[in-house]
Amino acid sequence: MGINETNVKYEERLFYKKLLKGLIIASLLCIVLVGYGVYWAFFDMNRLPTGEYLTEETSPNGKYTLKAYVTNGGATTSYSIRGELVFNDKANKTKNIYWNYREDTAKIIWTDNNTVVINGHTLEVPNEKFDFRNQR
Incomplete structure (x- = not known):
């Protein structure tokens, strides 16, 4: 086995390593994009x-x-309640913090400046959310 043959085999291995790395990176990128698409x-x-x-x-x-807003999903789904938090001191910026299925009324009680109870679900605003789709 000569120097040229050894050099060619080394370059082939290097090429296949780079190809494998590229395929792994492309696969991970595709998985991340599909995952984000499903979440979105x-x-x-x-x-x-x-x-x-x-x-x-x-x-x-x-x-x-x-x-609180009530949404009608149509003939095949029930009513849902959407809770929108309005930041009064930030030019009325809004954020959805509550989404529950099979509800058509909203009972909202503030227990203190940062704690709200919506239909029995206690949330610390502005960071906590309730979404029935994420409950197990």
Whole structure:
């Protein structure tokens, strides 16, 4: 076996290593993109239907307002409640924090400045959310 043959085999192995690394990276990228697509299409709370305005309650310190909307899914699905948190001190920026299926009324109680109870579900605002699709 000469120097040229050894060099060619080394370069072949190097090529296949690079090819394998490229395939692994491309596969991982595809998996990540498909995973994000599924999350975006089925679980992103920003894509919830708007619904019809139902009621609202403002926190004791006036920092937040929780607005409730009822959505009609049509003939094959039940009503749902969407809770939208309004940041009164940030130019009325909003964030969906509540989504529950088979409800058509919303009982909202603020227990303190940062804790709200919506139909029996306690949430610490602004970070906690309730989404029936993520409950097990």
